[in-house]
Amino acid sequence: DDEKDGGEAESDNVLFGFKTCSVLSDSSREKNIFIHGKLADQDAVVIMEKTPIREDVLAEIFSDSSLKLEMRNDIYSTYRLQAPSHLNEIKTTVVCPATEKHVKKYQRQESFLVEETGKDYQSITLPYIQEQCFSVQWVYNILEKKAEAERIIYEDQDPKVGFVLLPDFKWDQKQIDDLYLIAIVHQRDIRSVRDLTSEHIALLQNIFQKGKDAILQRYNLPASQLRVYLHYQPSYYHLHVHFTKLSYQAPGCGVERAHLLADVIQNLQSDSDYYKNRTLYFPLRKDDGLLSKFKEAGRL
Amino acid sequence: DDEKDGGEAESDNVLFGFKTCSVLSDSSREKNIFIHGKLADQDAVVIMEKTPIREDVLAEIFSDSSLKLEMRNDIYSTYRLQAPSHLNEIKTTVVCPATEKHVKKYQRQESFLVEETGKDYQSITLPYIQEQCFSVQWVYNILEKKAEAERIIYEDQDPKVGFVLLPDFKWDQKQIDDLYLIAIVHQRDIRSVRDLTSEHIALLQNIFQKGKDAILQRYNLPASQLRVYLHYQPSYYHLHVHFTKLSYQAPGCGVERAHLLADVIQNLQSDSDYYKNRTLYFPLRKDDGLLSKFKEAGRL
CATH class of the missing domain: 3.30.428.10 (HIT-like)
Structure with missing residues (x-):
């Protein structure tokens, strides 16, 4: 029944029931995170990474976002910008069922x-x-x-x-x-x-x-x-x-x-x-x- | 009049009238962009950078986002995830009025x-x-x-x-x-x-x-x-x-x-x-x- 709503394969939210076990690694510089968890009792690895800011959607972001002022000092001011979600997507990869090898691969190693x-x-x-x-x-x-x-x-x-x-x-x-x-x-x-x-x-x-x-x-x-x-x-x-x-x-x-x-x-x-x-x-x-x-x- | 709507200084969207002149530099790895443009006839530099993915909001992101399937192959699948905008902010800095020195500073240099x-x-x-x-x-x-x-x-x-x-x-x-x-x-x-x-x-x-x-x-x-x-x-x-x-x-x-x-x-x-x-x-x-x-x- 869901299929008639979208021409292409719009998925249900498979992550709705995802239970995080642990964060394997993350990078605040690269804005990504590797998570080990469970999807309906199966081991899974979820990888999320924010997408680059694209020049072609800047005008839309400027006009359609809301801005929260954080700090103002002389000519400098900083804001938290909340953009429409379709202009600010997160690339998400799901590996399921994941083996121990997958989990180990993404685990941060000193x-x-x-x-x-x-x-x-x-x-x-x-x-x-x-x-x-x-x-x-x-x-x-x-x-x-x-x-x-x-x-x-x-x-x-x-x-x-x-x-x-x-x-x-x-x-x-x-x-x-x-x-x-x-x-x-x-x-x-x-x-x-x-x-x-x-x-x-x-x-x-x-x-x-x-x-x-x-x-x-x-x-x-x-x-x-x-x-x-x-x-x-x-x-x-x-x-x-x-x-x-x-x-x-x-x-x-x-x-x-x-x-x-x-x-x-x-x-x-x-x-x-x-x-x-x-x-x-x-x-x-x-x-x-x-x-x-x-x-x-x-x-x- | 606007001030009574929010206890703190919620700003109007100062970027609403921002006109991009050029992208000074950007990094698809770090998900940031440096833009030179005009704000009401004044030179301005706008710096945007996506925020790191935080562990403490993962559960909310998983339950409240919509997922668009991109690719499925064996145990791997990839999605475009659209998160509620308050869970996926963009840190934004505005320098205005900006001098030529500011513009030069952020310009990508070989x-x-x-x-x-x-x-x-x-x-x-x-x-x-x-x-x-x-x-x-x-x-x-x-x-x-x-x-x-x-x-x-x-x-x-x-x-x-x-x-x-x-x-x-x-x-x-x-x-x-x-x-x-x-x-x-x-x-x-x-x-x-x-x-x-x-x-x-x-x-x-x-x-x-x-x-x-x-x-x-x-x-x-x-x-x-x-x-x-x-x-x-x-x-x-x-x-x-x-x-x-x-x-x-x-x-x-x-x-x-x-x-x-x-x-x-x-x-x-x-x-x-x-x-x-x-x-x-x-x-x-x-x-x-x-x-x-x-x-x-x-x-x-």
């Missing part, structure tokens, strides 16, 4: 800053990477054009200094504001910055120069608008370089995890063993297996 | 990554800093307890390795989530990392250790939850160190501007002149006077 000496790398981190045998088959698929071939922006096929440049999954390529590309090297034996020595300088310089050139050609974005860096720890142990737009505060571009490619090159030029011997700092999430290894070794 | 060799510092940056005579009187007021004395969290009074630790202006101290403190050194002749040599290692180690201890004592936050770093370029040329919560993506913590204090110490230990000779990279806004100097010198 991170801990780990101090890894060159010796710690040899005795803790390297054995951990080796025993985990993290698969990088998906990387090989890209390098061999067995997957994502149509996404490749640029390639240098040289086996020694060559690489493939393609958009990161996080970038939808719809606007240049949040440009995010990854350069994946053809060499298969470089796990991370820890493996780099002066013999890799030519490879790194090649990626730096040709990556910047390709981005200028394709997106008309000059090098001075780019942040080019590596992660340590990386999320997979096959050397890759991140290219993001400088004005975009990309996830993972913080000083605690990112290393500017230009700095890496300089450091290797002045000391071939810089990344073998240097103490490196990086954050690890509470549930990261590597963190447990550092704890077991009494290094945290 | 940044450019500058490459500064040790020589560039001597020939471009240092003369610029000197001729500008940026006042740091407000810093001296803090060090001399002429201002903000009650805000000081910790002090080491030693003239050589001492410092004052206090909350950054950006932190309202209401929650520890976005903890942000600044350590300001008592020595007055260190402008930035460029002035640091191995003779400053004791000072830096003292700030690192005692700063971490003070934050543990006062906020019960261990060092593994902290990001401790310097800026280059700094916003004022009197040496200071930033302490922010690791899980808080603080403005200015990106790899293009921040330098981990632990790395700075290591670098000085291996080479006293590291920061004298090293090429450093940093972003400058389009309207920054220093950027013009780099352009004039043909370095951009």
Whole structure:
């Protein structure tokens, strides 16, 4: 009977009976919240995020809202603005039934800053990477054009200094504001910055120069608008370089995890063993297996 | 006549006659917008930002909102949720009359990554800093307890390795989530990392250790939850160190501007002149006077 009221599938309010168990995480900066709860006895995760303020509805908001004065001081005044609800929606995602894995995924995790000496790398981190045998088959698929071939922006096929440049999954390529590309090297034996020595300088310089050139050609974005860096720890142990737009505060571009490619090159030029011997700092999430290894070794 | 309707100063809708000239900037991530326009022939800037989603009104939102189904796929479904407007307010600030300076302040500015060799510092940056005579009187007021004395969290009074630790202006101290403190050194002749040599290692180690201890004592936050770093370029040329919560993506913590204090110490230990000779990279806004100097010198 309800169906005749709306042409499209207007839903009943499925959240009417939702019972909150706990807030998994939230961000007052991004105006979102992740909630674990129950929908009719089933576990559910509800994700809410306020929508961006759109220029095309500003005039309507100004004319149709009510304003509550909060504070006035000289030329400054602040208000609580109450807009018509159809001009101020909240994007809502419901996962139901949700598994324990879903709940865990959205749970806020504390991170801990780990101090890894060159010796710690040899005795803790390297054995951990080796025993985990993290698969990088998906990387090989890209390098061999067995997957994502149509996404490749640029390639240098040289086996020694060559690489493939393609958009990161996080970038939808719809606007240049949040440009995010990854350069994946053809060499298969470089796990991370820890493996780099002066013999890799030519490879790194090649990626730096040709990556910047390709981005200028394709997106008309000059090098001075780019942040080019590596992660340590990386999320997979096959050397890759991140290219993001400088004005975009990309996830993972913080000083605690990112290393500017230009700095890496300089450091290797002045000391071939810089990344073998240097103490490196990086954050690890509470549930990261590597963190447990550092704890077991009494290094945290 | 309107006044009798509400006990407090409920305002008329001052934005009813607002005419938008241009959007100065906006952030779809932070759900805010900065607008330049006219209010009854006067220049005005209007700043709107959606409010965080609060846990204490979730139950009301779930029961009193309407939901429009957007997509359903397996266990996932997405909706546009329209909440009662008093549960979904927009924080609005009006600056009126606004000067050209206000308009410029909120205008989005492109940044450019500058490459500064040790020589560039001597020939471009240092003369610029000197001729500008940026006042740091407000810093001296803090060090001399002429201002903000009650805000000081910790002090080491030693003239050589001492410092004052206090909350950054950006932190309202209401929650520890976005903890942000600044350590300001008592020595007055260190402008930035460029002035640091191995003779400053004791000072830096003292700030690192005692700063971490003070934050543990006062906020019960261990060092593994902290990001401790310097800026280059700094916003004022009197040496200071930033302490922010690791899980808080603080403005200015990106790899293009921040330098981990632990790395700075290591670098000085291996080479006293590291920061004298090293090429450093940093972003400058389009309207920054220093950027013009780099352009004039043909370095951009």
